[in-house]
Amino acid sequence: MGNVLELTALLWFLVCWLGYTEYSKRRAADRPCLSNTLDLYREDWMRVMLRRENRIADASVVGNLERNGAFFASSCLLILAGIITALGYTQEVMEVFSTMPFGTLPSREIWELRMVVLLVVFIYAFFKFTWSMRMYNFVSVMVGSAPPPGDTKTSPAGREAFARSAGNICNLAGDAFNLGLRSYYYALAVVGWFIHPIVFMAASTLVVIVLYRREFCSYALEALRAGKVFEEPAPGKPDSSPKPKS
Numbered sequence: 348m349g350n351v352l353e354l355t356a357l358l359w360f361l362v363c364w365l366g367y368t369e370y371s372k373r374r375a376a377d378r379p380c381l382s383n384t385l386d387l388y389r390e391d392w393m394r395v396m397l398r399r400e401n402r403i404a405d406a407s408v409v410g411n412l413e414r415n416g417a418f419f420a421s422s423c424l425l426i427l428a429g430i431i432t433a434l435g436y437t438q439e440v441m442e443v444f445s446t447m448p449f450g451t452l453p454s455r456e457i458w459e460l461r462m463v464v465l466l467v468v469f470i471y472a473f474f475k476f477t478w479s480m481r482m483y484n485f486v487s488v489m490v491g492s493a494p495p496p497g498d499t500k501t502s503p504a505g506r507e508a509f510a511r512s513a514g515n516i517c518n519l520a521g522d523a524f525n526l527g528l529r530s531y532y533y534a535l536a537v538v539g540w541f542i543h544p545i546v547f548m549a550a551s552t553l554v555v556i557v558l559y560r561r562e563f564c565s566y567a568l569e570a571l572r573a574g575k576v577f578e579e580p581a582p583g584k585p586d587s588s589p590k591p592k593s
Contacts, residue, residue, distance in 0.1 A: 353460070388575065392517075
């Protein structure tokens with residue numbers, strides 16, 4: 348019975364993580380959220396960048412965004428090292444945990460399963476953060492190769508295509524960073540598993556609620572939407588404006 352509850356909790360965690368990821372991606376196609384609103388700001392940023400002679404500020408912003416990913420990626424490595432070390436001392440860690448006033452001590456196999464799940468979460472986060480860093484590096488290259496304002500060889504259509512392309516790469520980098528950051532939230536839910544499977548399930552549900560409220564119902568979203576004029580589709584006409592991915 349105990350193992351059934353453990354596996355049920357793990358299954359619920361996967362449903363919450365994978366289910367919300369897919370839901371947010373589909374929901375962003377027809378409803379304002381932080382992700383698709385920031386996508387529009389990033390495209391505008393690239394258009395403004397093309398009109399500037401001095402692009403030091405743009406390069407500095409891209410560098411700051413890349414360093415954010417580097418910080419979290421290096422943190423993932425430290426956490427992974429700690430988890431791997433704890434796996435090598437499973438019996439000792441379980442003995443220490445048994446002296447704590449909360450939680451129930453499971454079998455060694457279940458304990459190691461919990462550690463492996465936590466390990467997988469941070470491995471996933473590491474790959475997302477490093478991919479985000481690499482794409483911000485692509486954006487840096489594109490900023491450096493952007494045509495200057497006085498360049499007569501590049502047509503207005505070519506400038507718009509360049510801005511959209513650079514904005515799209517920046518959006519993809521932001522999406523990867525967002526997925527990596529979500530992994531930290533889900534890792535906190537996994538920590539609840541070490542207390543009890545029911546706590547794990549409750550924490551997984553709470554993480555989804557927090558992510559949904561911040562992505563679709565937060566004051567930050569209202570502030571971002573208030574700072575930009577969005578075109579509304581004509582009555583009876585479907586909205587043909589591009590919907591960035593979450």
